[in-house]
Amino acid sequence: MAAISFSKVSKAYADGHLAVNKLDLDIADGEFLVLVGPSGCGKSTALRMIAGLETITGGTLSIGAEVANDLSPRERNVAMIFQSYALYPHLSVADNVGFALKVRGEKREVIAEKVKAAAEMLELDKLLTRRPGQLSGGQRQRVAMGRAIVREPAAFLMDEPLSNLDARLRGQMRAEIARLQRASGVTTVYVTHDQVEAMTMGDRVAVMNGGVLQQLAPPRELYDRPVNLFVATFIGAPPINLLPGRLRRGGQGMEVALPGLVLPLPAAFVQERSALGAQGDREVIVGIRPENLFLTEGDADALSARVAFQEDLGASLLVHVDLVDPAANAQQKRAGLDELDEGAPAVISTRMRISAPVSARRKAGDTVKIGIQVDSLHFFDPTSQLAIR
Template identity: 50%
Template sequence: MASVDFEHIDKIYPGGTQAVFDFNLTVADGEALALVGPSGCGKSTLLRLLAGLETATHGTLRIGGQAVNDQPPQRRNVAMVFQDYALYPHMSVRRNLEFPLKMRDLPRAEIERQVRWAAELLGLGELLDRLPRQLSGGQRQRVAMGRALVRQPTVFLMDEPLSNLDARLRVQIRAELSDLLERLSATTIYVTHDQAEAMTLGDRVAVLDHGHLQQVAPPQELYERPANTFVAGFIGNPPMNLFPARLVADAGGLRLRAGDQSAPLASSATATECWGDYLEQPLTAGLRPEHLSLTTEAEAGWRAVVHDAEYLGHETLLYLRLAGLADPNPILVARLPGIRPFHKGDAVKLRLDCERLHLFGPDGERK
């Protein structure tokens, strides 16, 4: 395996549309990196650039420290797994697995050894004589991954390989793929729009938006310390609650104010040290749904009105609007344990876990 380097990569298509802007990122040897972002953000373009299916407008691509911008795809020794499986329908599973090895003129014994290895690794032993149309979606995806594995490439490139599967099968194959990547210690770049896949499969996750790299970090850091409002609002299901707020000072220290409501910040001395320079500035406050809870009418809390409720059995997602906020009033989500009956228009009081508060400036960047 080998490391991968993107150095100041731009991609501008004919007509002037720019898909990638000054992209810089290093993927370590043996690392699994997940590229995640909304549709059209440049994820697949980066994969195609590395595979040699597209040409970078500016910048340098390196595999194992060697620049590959001018190398044709077949000389880059990368293997790509596509969304649509791309199996040969007239060939059996065995012949699909053998095909890339035959193209390299390997000895028959070596071809058989590699096919047996991939079939055992992916649980395809009983399927080798079947045609693709005789396989389930999960089995077809295993064959597609096996065809990439037998080549023993320097880098694996996976372009939304699970998106065609139904939800239950996607979870199953995702777990199998996570185990496979761990056993192989393979350098892998995995493109997906599904953040659950990204957070499960990636040693690190890179978040893109409109061709710009927003943040790259291990999954836990990405969740707990998003770099800006885009990452905060994209990562998490439901994503982080974001609402306009200001910091104000009183005799007890700092308070978080939204509209006509406010809450004291825990550890005011620490809060003043961290955020004292942002007093009375327009900010965006962020709290994860699990850091909002309900209080009784007699307790201190923020007034809110129920907009909707989603009952999931083990938990209830309560959709709320804060009282006293000017339009547009964002909907906040509170994650509550168990099933709690609510009706649209119910008045409730919210407790904010201000020790878990995130603050973002007018530019959207983390404070």
């Protein structure tokens, strides 16, 4: 096992494309770290640099106490698990699992012992004589993991290993990989574009975009305290709602003006977010998670919206609504929306998503009132897109 450290690591290609830009990232010995981001963000390139499959054009990569920039893949003692499994179709499960040990020149009895132990851990012990073509996708992925485990590497590197599986198998394998990592204690770097995998598997999650590390934090902190608009919109399913707003000081303290509604901000909420109290009258982007909205009746402090459609998720509903003309309810609201809505069209077509109980079912076209859990709001600077906290 070993810690892995990126210090100002960059990867630039011959055409000038900068895939990874001065990445600073320390992965602790035994940690399960997830690299997540959209296609082309640099996450797989970073993983391949750890494996030695991509050359480093700037900075220093260390594995354990050793600088690894110029080490060959064999010298790094890391095991990579690919999306495609990369099994030998003509070999049995046992021979696939033990192949790296055979190449290394291990004794036959040592190979048999390690293959047996890995097979029992992965529940492959009854499949050892089968070939990959006789296995399901989940079983083949476990064989690929077994091949990595028997090597007893310093680190596991996993490049979107579940993307070829169906939804049910992905759910099973997420739990299985997390369990095995904790049982083995081997440092693991896991690359995915799926934020659900990132949130459910990693000790910490590194969010990347455009080759730049955006935020590194435990999953819950990413969700509750995103550092910028990209992280807020990328992390969370269903995604966060975004509205134009204006922060300002009112008669009772800080308040936020939304399309069709002005909400006072609780003093404790503002005090916890010191940057809010330092703001003057300014435009902001307001983020609201779908679970922090609720359908209500006759609430003066509520948004007016029209139901577009709804998704029945079984245990709950995801209601999609469009905000309606705030001027239609202006007399029910507090004064001061003129500057926010100046030049706005008659109908603000901002689409919002609300997580609601099944009992709150509505019909398309229904006009509804939407309450907001004010202490769960997120605020972002429209120019820098950084969180205002």
